[in-house]
Amino acid sequence: MNSALIIFALLTVLLLTGMPISIALGLTVLTFLFTMTHVPIEAVAMKLFTGIEKFEIMAIPFFILAGNFLTHGGVARRMIRFATSMVGHLHGGLGLAGVVACALFAAVSGSSPATVAAIGAILIPAMVRTGFPLRFGTGVVTASGALGILIPPSIVMVMYAVSTSTSVGALFMAGILPGVVLATMLGFTTWYRAVRLNYPRQPRASWHERWHALQQAVWGLMLIVVVMGGIYSGVFTPTEAAAISAVYAFIIAVFVHRDLSIRDVPRVLLASANMSAMLLYIITNAMLFSFLLTHENIPQQMAQWMLDSGLNAVTFLLVVNLILLVAGNFMEPTSIVLIMAPILFPMALSLGIHPVHFGILITVNMEVGMLTPPVGLNLYVASGITKQGLTEVTVATVPWLITMLVFLVLVTYWPALSLWLPRSMGMIQ
Numbered sequence: 001m002n003s004a005l006i007i008f009a010l011l012t013v014l015l016l017t018g019m020p021i022s023i024a025l026g027l028t029v030l031t032f033l034f035t036m037t038h039v040p041i042e043a044v045a046m047k048l049f050t051g052i053e054k055f056e057i058m059a060i061p062f063f064i065l066a067g068n069f070l071t072h073g074g075v076a077r078r079m080i081r082f083a084t085s086m087v088g089h090l091h092g093g094l095g096l097a098g099v100v101a102c103a104l105f106a107a108v109s110g111s112s113p114a115t116v117a118a119i120g121a122i123l124i125p126a127m128v129r130t131g132f133p134l135r136f137g138t139g140v141v142t143a144s145g146a147l148g149i150l151i152p153p154s155i156v157m158v159m160y161a162v163s164t165s166t167s168v169g170a171l172f173m174a175g176i177l178p179g180v181v182l183a184t185m186l187g188f189t190t191w192y193r194a195v196r197l198n199y200p201r202q203p204r205a206s207w208h209e210r211w212h213a214l215q216q217a218v219w220g221l222m223l224i225v226v227v228m229g230g231i232y233s234g235v236f237t238p239t240e241a242a243a244i245s246a247v248y249a250f251i252i253a254v255f256v257h258r259d260l261s262i263r264d265v266p267r268v269l270l271a272s273a274n275m276s277a278m279l280l281y282i283i284t285n286a287m288l289f290s291f292l293l294t295h296e297n298i299p300q301q302m303a304q305w306m307l308d309s310g311l312n313a314v315t316f317l318l319v320v321n322l323i324l325l326v327a328g329n330f331m332e333p334t335s336i337v338l339i340m341a342p343i344l345f346p347m348a349l350s351l352g353i354h355p356v357h358f359g360i361l362i363t364v365n366m367e368v369g370m371l372t373p374p375v376g377l378n379l380y381v382a383s384g385i386t387k388q389g390l391t392e393v394t395v396a397t398v399p400w401l402i403t404m405l406v407f408l409v410l411v412t413y414w415p416a417l418s419l420w421l422p423r424s425m426g427m428i429q
Contacts, residue, residue, distance in 0.1 A: 003036070003296045003298065004296070004298045006032065006036065007032055007296070007298070010031060011024060011025070011028045011289075014028060015330070021282060021331060022281045022282040022285045022335075025282075025286055025288065025339070026285040026288060028289065028292075029285070029288045029289055029292045032292060033292065037295070037296070057158070057162055057280070058239050058242070058243075059153075059168070059238055059239040060158055060159075060279055060280070061272065061273075061276035062239075062245065062246045063110040063111070063153055063155055063158075063242045063246075064110075064111070064155070064272050065246040065249070065268075065269070065276075066109070066110075066223075066245040066246040067109035067249075068268045068271055069246070069249035069250050069253045069260065069268060070108055070109055070118070070223075071109070071118040072259070072260050072268055074257045074260075075105070075118075075219075075220035075249075075252070075253070075257070076105055076118035076119055076122060077122055078213075078216045078217040078220060078257075079104045079119075079217050079221075080098075080101045080119065080122055080123055080126075081213045081216060081217065082101075082210075082214055082216065082217040082221075083096075083097040083098075083100035083104065084202060084213075085209055086100065086205075086210060087100055088201070088202030088203075088204075088205065089203065089204035089205065090191060091194040091199065092136075092190050092194020092195070092199045092201070093194075093200075093201045093202040094126065094127045094130055094137075094202065095132065095136060095137065095191075095194060095199070096187055096190055096191060096194075098119060098123050098127075098137070098141050098190075099140065099144045099186050099187045099190055100183070101123065102115050102116075102119050102148070102183075103147050103151060103179065103180075103183040104217075104221065104224075105118055105119055105148070106145075106147040106148040106149075106150070106151040106179070107153075107224045107228075108223045108224055108227075108245070109148055110148065110152075110155050111149070111155060112145050112149045112333075112367070112378055113148075113370075113377045113378060113381045115147065115148035116141060116145030116148075116378050116382055116385075117381050119145065120138075120141040120142070120145070120382055123137065123141055124138060124382075124386060130200055131199070131200045132199055132200065134386060136193070136194075136197075138386050138388065138393055138396040138397070139397045139398070139399065139400055140186075140400065141382065142371065142378045142381075142382040142393060142396065142397050142400075143186060143371060143378075143397050143400030143403075144186050144400070145370075145381075145382075146367040146368075146371060146404070147179060147182065147183055147186075147367075149333065149363060149366055149367055149370070150175050150178060150179045150182060150363055151183075152171075152173070152179075153172060153227060153238070153241070153242065153245070154363065155334075156333050156334070156362075156363050157171040157172060157175060157359060157363060158238070159334055159337045159338055159341075160341055160359045160362060160363070162283070163286075163338055163341040163345070164341055164342070164345045164359070166355045166356060166359055167427065167428070168237075168239075169232065169237075169427060170356050170427040170428050171356055171359050172228070172231065173232065173421050173422040173425055173427055174359070174418045174419065174421060175360060176421055177417060177418070177420065178360055178364070178407075178411055178417055178418055181407070181417065182364075182367075182404070182407050185403050185406070185407055186403055188403075189403045193399060219256050219257065220252065223245060223249065223252075226241075226244065226245070226248060227242075227244065227245050230244065232425065250265070282334055286335065286339055287338070289338075289339060290338070290339075293342060293343060294342070298343070306347055311351075312351065313351045313352060314413070316347065316348070316351055316353075317353070317361065317412050317413070318412075320348075320361070321408065321412060323340070323344075324340065324362065324365035324369070325368060325369070328368060328369020328370075328372055329369070329372050329374065330374070331369075332369075333366035333369060333370070333377075336366065336369070341362065344358075345358065354415060354419060354428070356419060356422060357419055360411060361408075361412055361418075364408050364411050365408065367404060368401070368404050368405065368408060371394075371397050371400075371404070372394075372401075373390055374390075376394075379393045379394055
């Protein structure tokens with residue numbers, strides 16, 4: 001355990017200097033390897049290259065590219081119009097439309113910040129013009145945008161799958177039902193606050209208006225069918241689905257909706273390449289960090305220590321939630337998953353916790369981390385959209401954050417919520 005304390009103390013010190021997480025990981029590994037242990041430098045170099053050779057990792061840049069095409073291609077605006085036509089007449093109708101639109105956009109983008117940016121930039125100003133307080137609109141969209149990493153396809157789930165050799169398809173299927181339940185709970189919170197505070201409602205849309213809104217949104221909604229249907233019918237793998245989603249998003253943005261011109265495509269490609277390079281660099285260093293932990297036998301030592309301490313599955317999951325919630329305050333989801341999953345996963349297996357259930361639990365914790373300062377990504381995106389300070393945005397999300405914490409308890413101690421659907425599909429035992 002001494003080596004574990006040294007490694008994590010060194011990583012903590014480097015992070016406190018403000019160093020980027022990827023560089024801090026790499027320096028921690030190199031410092032420890034060259035000063036405190038004996039590992040051939042060839043093995044380190046080989047790990048740097050083999051760490052990102054996994055086929056599943058290729059899904060990440062493709063999902064990022066698809067999300068960028070959809071964000072800039074008018075899909076979000078059409079989804080908002082469709083959602084508003086369906087639920088706008090209820091109390092807090094535009095807020096409920098925001099929850100529905102975020103859930104729909106999450107199912108095609110795989111990214112939480114992208115969901116907040118795409119839906120929030122359109123819906124929050126519209127809510128303010130209609131008479132909603134800015135705080136209410138900000139809270140709804142910022143919290144609902146977190147659905148982007150729970151409702152598949154999810155980049156965070158791909159990261160977990162890569163780190164633990166868990167089936168990406170099973171994780172995607174397991175995220176559907178919890179995603180629907182969380183969206184329903186967020187919608188109920190929105191509706192309850194709207195009723196209590198007497199927020200405005202939209203005129204009820206006719207069935208003709210709803211049909212027209214559906215026709216406008218159908219090209220974006222079809223991406224859900226193409227990607228998820230293709231994966232679960234066995235037509236293509238999740239990685240191939242990501243590539244197909246990128247091509248499909250390009251076609252509907254440029255040639256169907258025509259909200260994106262050919263001249264705009266290089267800008268979208270460059271933005272996607274920048275984000276992909278950043279994530280892949282983090283992945284490479286995190287894989288090296290995982291290699292160091294495995295070489296020092298740290299996950300196994302920690303698992304044995306927790307078992308000797310008398311922790312059972314219930315108390316272990318409580319400890320895991322606390323660790324991940326604290327980590328979510330200071331690190332972004334990708335880094336947390338790549339660092340913590342290899343450490344916590346062996347312990348979870350030794351206590352009989354299903355790998356897929358554990359993956360969904362980690363993903364929900366990452367959702368909560370998106371809403372907690374100082375590094376909650378959704379907070380920064382919403383702050384940029386609304387021109388409010390970080391503190392104001394954080395306060396605005398509190399009612400929905402409490403709802404998400406209640407949902408976290410539900411998903412932690414009710415494994416069937418995550419496992420029923422993939423088991424029904426025969427994807428897991």
